[in-house]
Amino acid sequence: QVLQALAHCHAQGITHRNLKPKYIMLEEAGGAAAPHGRAGGALPGERWNVRISDFNSPYRAPEILLGSTHYTTAIDVWAAGCVFAEAASGQMLFVGDSDIGQLFKIFEVLGTPGAAKATPWRGVEALPHYNELFPNMPPRDWARFPALAPLLAQPDAADLLSRMLALDPTERISAAGALEHPFF
Secondary structure (H helix, E strand, O other), rough: HHHHHHHHHHHHOOOOOOOOOEEEEEEOOOOOOOOOEEEEEOOOOOOOOEOOOOOOOOOOHHHHOOOOOOOOOOOHHHHHHHHHHHHOOOOOOOOOOOOOHHHHHHHHOOOOOOOOEOOOOOOOOHHOOOOOOOOOOOOOOOHHHHHHHHHHHHHHHHHHHHHHHHOOOHOOHHHHHHHOOOOO
């Protein structure tokens, strides 16, 4: 339902910018719910409605941490991927004590992006906060998060998570594309 809500918002040209667990609310399906196809609402036979709220600043996609002021709905898919992993593991993925700290937590898992770095992302060097001196960290296995093991043991779940958390936003799956993913 979170992906359905994001797909609806994105189809209207609206970016959430602040998706995180505290802004995803559950209510029993018998309560007042938005109609199916809107931001919230239960599908037939579902017990819970999911609503997203607080459209503000992001659960930080790497392009925002690197200073991009022109970004796409891919930032919401990044946040949804972080929420997906957190819901499965009970742990936040990329916890840093600052923007650079959070970036480095991302790079520790997905690799440092750039033409001369471990992970491709065409044009990342042009972002305002990108620094050629970033350490060249190689991508690592998700095994670094043992709490994710049950989720990642399912190949479709592992594939969906990797597509949602692609460093390059142009390579990230869309919310609508995620809804069509074999995991679901």
